Amino acid sequence: MVLFGAITVLLVRSREVSWWIAGLIFLFGFYVGQTPAFFMISEFVNWVFTRFTG
Secondary structure, rough: OOHHHHHHHHHHHHHHHHHHHHHHHHHHHHHHHOOOHHHHHHHHHHHHHHHHHH
């Protein structure tokens, strides 16, 4: 989570916010907040990464 936080701060400071940066910020918020939707989003992210890496 520290890595997500550092990336978010650096990208917001550079003012180059594109769609994937907004996605990182969105994921960072859910990982930090651990809302009830956290588990569903976490499973989706894991599924996407396994499809691209496997």
